[in-house]
Amino acid sequence: MIKTVTVNILFYFLILATHSVFPQGKPTIAEKEIKGSPTIDFLNKTIIRANDATKQNDINTGKKLAELIAQIPNKIHSVDKVNLQRISPTKDSFGGDIITIAPEKNFGHINRFHRIITGYIQSAFQYDQKDADLISRYIIYYNGLHRKHLEYFKKKYTSPLAEHLNSKYVGISTNYKEWPGKTQIIIPIEIGATNKKDIQLEELKDEVTKIIENKPDGAEIKKKFDDIIETKIKKDKEVIKEEKEEIAKAEDEVTKKAEKIEEKLDELKKNPEENKEEIAKVEKEKQDIEKEKEDIEAKKDEIQEKEEILTQKEKSNQEKETKKEDSPKDETTDAVAKLEPEKEDVPPKPETPEEKLDKVEKELEATKQELEEKKEEEKKKSEYSPNVLDNKIVFLKTTKYLDKGHYNNEIHLIDPENDDSILKSEYTNICGKSFQIFNEQVLVLGYNDTHENSHKLALLNKKDLKFQAMSKAFVFWRTPMIIMKSPNSGEEELYAFEEDGEKYFLARFDKDLKRVARSNEEINPNSSVTFFGTKIYITAKEDSANKTGIQVLSRDELKTIKRIVP
Numbered sequence: 001m002i003k004t005v006t007v008n009i010l011f012y013f014l015i016l017a018t019h020s021v022f023p024q025g026k027p028t029i030a031e032k033e034i035k036g037s038p039t040i041d042f043l044n045k046t047i048i049r050a051n052d053a054t055k056q057n058d059i060n061t062g063k064k065l066a067e068l069i070a071q072i073p074n075k076i077h078s079v080d081k082v083n084l085q086r087i088s089p090t091k092d093s094f095g096g097d098i099i100t101i102a103p104e105k106n107f108g109h110i111n112r113f114h115r116i117i118t119g120y121i122q123s124a125f126q127y128d129q130k131d132a133d134l135i136s137r138y139i140i141y142y143n144g145l146h147r148k149h150l151e152y153f154k155k156k157y158t159s160p161l162a163e164h165l166n167s168k169y170v171g172i173s174t175n176y177k178e179w180p181g182k183t184q185i186i187i188p189i190e191i192g193a194t195n196k197k198d199i200q201l202e203e204l205k206d207e208v209t210k211i212i213e214n215k216p217d218g219a220e221i222k223k224k225f226d227d228i229i230e231t232k233i234k235k236d237k238e239v240i241k242e243e244k245e246e247i248a249k250a251e252d253e254v255t256k257k258a259e260k261i262e263e264k265l266d267e268l269k270k271n272p273e274e275n276k277e278e279i280a281k282v283e284k285e286k287q288d289i290e291k292e293k294e295d296i297e298a299k300k301d302e303i304q305e306k307e308e309i310l311t312q313k314e315k316s317n318q319e320k321e322t323k324k325e326d327s328p329k330d331e332t333t334d335a336v337a338k339l340e341p342e343k344e345d346v347p348p349k350p351e352t353p354e355e356k357l358d359k360v361e362k363e364l365e366a367t368k369q370e371l372e373e374k375k376e377e378e379k380k381k382s383e384y385s386p387n388v389l390d391n392k393i394v395f396l397k398t399t400k401y402l403d404k405g406h407y408n409n410e411i412h413l414i415d416p417e418n419d420d421s422i423l424k425s426e427y428t429n430i431c432g433k434s435f436q437i438f439n440e441q442v443l444v445l446g447y448n449d450t451h452e453n454s455h456k457l458a459l460l461n462k463k464d465l466k467f468q469a470m471s472k473a474f475v476f477w478r479t480p481m482i483i484m485k486s487p488n489s490g491e492e493e494l495y496a497f498e499e500d501g502e503k504y505f506l507a508r509f510d511k512d513l514k515r516v517a518r519s520n521e522e523i524n525p526n527s528s529v530t531f532f533g534t535k536i537y538i539t540a541k542e543d544s545a546n547k548t549g550i551q552v553l554s555r556d557e558l559k560t561i562k563r564i565v566p
Contacts, residue, residue, distance in 0.1 A: 040144045040211065041174050042110045042176075044108060044109045044176055045106075045108035045176045046109060050109070055115055057080075058116050059115050059116070061079050061080050061119065062115070062117060062119025062123070064079045065082065065084045066120050066124035067123065069084060069097070073086050079491070080105075080491055081101060082099065082100075082101050082102075082105065082116060083100045083101070084099055084120070085098045085164065086098075086189075087158060089158065089191055091191075093159075094158065094161075094188045095157070095161060095190070095197070096187055096189055097120075097124075098184055098187075099116075099183075099185040099187070100181075100185075101180055102180065102181060104181075106179075108176060109176070110176075113140060113172065114137060114140055117139055117185070117187070118132045118133050119132075121136055121187075125197075125198055125199055134224055135201070138204040139185065140172065140185075141212075143185045143186060145211070147172060148167060148169075148170060148171060149170065149171065150167040153165055153170060156188075157186075157188070161186075165184055165186075168182070169183060171185070172185055187199060188204065201225075201228065202313060204225075205225060229313075233313060236310055237310060240306055243299075247299055258293075261282060261289060264282055265279065265286070387435075387437070389462055390462075392414065392416070393414040394411065394435070394462065394465075395412045395413075396434070397409060397410045398433060408428075409444075410424060411430060411435070411442070411444065411465055413425075413465055423465060424465075425460055425465035426465075426467070427458065429446050430444045431447055432445045432477075432478070434481075437462070438511070439491075441461060442459065442461070443457065443459055443481055443483075443494070444457075444458050444459075445477070447477075455474065455479075456470050456474060457470065457471040457494070457513050458513075469513050471513040472513075473507060473509075474498065474500070475499055475507075476498070476499045476504055476525045477499075478525070478526075479496045479525070480496065480497070480529060481496055482494070482496070482529055483495075487534070492511070494509040494513075495509075495529065503522050504524070504525040505521075505523060506518070506519040506529070506538055506553065507519070507558075508558065518558060519538075519551075519559070520557075520559045520560060521540070521560050522541040523539065523540060524538075524539040524541055526539070527539030533555075535552055535555060535561065536558070537550055549564055549565040549566075550564040550565075
C-alpha cells in the first residue's frame with residue numbers, strides 16, 4: 001500500500017510539472033482559484049478538466065430540476081442525486097431555492113455546482129446563458145461567504161426556509177470533502193414585478209461585490225452584474241407600464257358603465273312602483289360595478305407599491321455606486337478569484353514560483369487525503385456489510401420458514417455500538433431472505449395479506465422503517481431486485497420480474513416503484529440477468545419445441561433484439 005501511495009504521489013508531481021510547462025488554456029474557477037481571500041479558497045479534488053459530456057450533463061441536470069419545480073413547486077425534486085426544494089418568499093422576507101447533493105454524490109470540482117446552477121437559472125428564471133453563468137458564480141460566492149451562518153439566513157429569509165436549514169451545512173464548504181450530504185446552497189428569490197418568482201439579485205450584489213470589486217478585473221465583472229440588474233429593472237418597469245395602461249383602460253370602461261347605470265336608474269325611478277323589479281336588478285348591477293372599482297383601486301395600489309420598490313432599488317443601486325466611487329479601495333479584499341467565463345484559447349497568467357509551490361503543496365495534500373479516504377473506504381468494505389447505513393444495521397430477521405421457499409420476516413434497525421434494537425418496522429408482510437437499498441430507501445418484497453396473494457415491491461424509510469410506497473404491478477415471489485444506474489440520467493433504476501397472471505416479464509421501475517418499461521416478450525422467471533452496455537441478457541420462456549433460449553433485450557425499451565438458441 002505504501003508503494004502505491006508513493007507511485008501515485010510521484011505520478012501526481014509529474015502531472016503538475018507538465019501542467020506548469022504547457023499552457024492548458026484559461027483556468028477554471030479553482031485554477032483562477034477563487035482564492036487569495038481566506039473565506040473563499042475552494043479546495044478541489046482534481047485539476048483535470050471535465051469533458052464535454054460531463055459539462056453538458058451538469059447543465060442538463062439543472063434544467064431538469066427547473067422543469068420539475070415548475071410542474072410541482074411544493075415538492076423536493078431530485079435529478080442524478082442533486083436535490084432541489086423551493087420555499088416561497090413573502091412580502092417582507094426572501095424565499096429560496098435550496099440545492100443539496102446526496103451523501104454518495106461525489107463532486108471533485110466546484111465547477112460542477114456552477115454548471116448545474118447555471119442550467120437551473122437559465123430554465124427556471126429565463127436568463128440567457130451568459131447572464132446565468134455570472135449569476136451562478138455570485139450564488140457560489142454568496143454561499144461560500146455565508147457557510148454555517150444560520151443566523152444570517154434567519155434574519156433575511158422566511159421562517160419556513162430557515163427551518164429547513166442545518167447550522168452545520170448551510171451554504172457551501174471550501175473543501176470538496178464536505179460537499180456530499182453537507183451542502184445547502186441557497187438561491188435567494190423574491191416575488192417580482194410580474195408576480196413571478198425571481199432571483200433577488202440585489203442581495204447577491206450587496207454581499208458578493210465586496211469580494212470582487214478590488215480585483216484588477218473586478219470593475220468589469222461588477223459592471224456586468226449591474227447591467228443584469230438594470231436590465232431586469234427596465235423589464236419590470238415595462239411590465240408595470242403595461243399593467244398601468246390596462247388598469248387605466250379598465251377604469252375608463254367601468255366609469256362609463258357606472259354613468260350608464262346612473263342614467264338608467266334615474267329614468268326608472270321616474271315610475272318607481274311600475275319599475276320596482278327592474279330597479280332592484282339595476283341596483284345589483286351598480287353594486288357589481290362598485291366591486292369592480294374596488295378591485296381596480298386595489299390593483300392600482302399594488303402596482304404603485306411595486307413601482308415604489310423598483311424606484312427604491314434603482315435609487316439604492318445608484319447611491320451604492322456613487323459611494324463606492326468616492327471611497328478608497330480596501331486593500332484587505334484584493335486577492336479574490338476572477339469571475340470571467342472559461343475560455344480555452346487564452347493562455348493563463350504566468351504563476352510565480354511561490355504560487356506554483358503553494359498550488360503543488362495544496363494539491364499534494366488533497367491527493368494524500370484522497371488516498372487515505374480510499375484506503376478507509378476499502379477497509380470499511382472489508383469490515384461492514386452493505387446493509388450498514390449511517391452506522392446503523394438494517395437487519396432482516398426470519399421468524400418462520402413456511403414452504404416452497406416462503407418466509408415470514410421482520411426488519412429491525414440495530415445500534416451496533418450498544419447491540420440494541422432501536423426499532424422494529426411496523427411493516428411485516430415481507431417475503432424472501434433479502435432486501436436492497438434503493439434511492440436511500442429500504443426495498444423489500446412484500447405482499448398484502450398472505451403469501452398466497454400476489455407479491456409486490458415495497459419501500460420503507462431507512463431512518464424509521466415506516467412504509468413508504470408499494471408497486472401497483474405484481475412481481476414474481478422469487479424475483480431478483482436489481483438496482484442499476486441509468487446510463488442516461490445517472491439515477492438509480494430498479495429491475496424485477498413482473499407477474500401478469502401466469503406470464504412473466506422483465507420490468508423497470510422508477511424511484512416511486514412506478515413501472516416505466518416492460519419487456520415485449522415473456523421471460524423465464526428462474527432466469528439470471530446480465531447487463532452489457534445497452535443490452536440485457538436473460539433466459540427466455542420455453543418455445544413450442546420446449547427449447548429454452550437466451551433473449552437479448554435493448555436496455556432502453558426492453559424490446560427483444562435477438563434470441564440465441566445455443
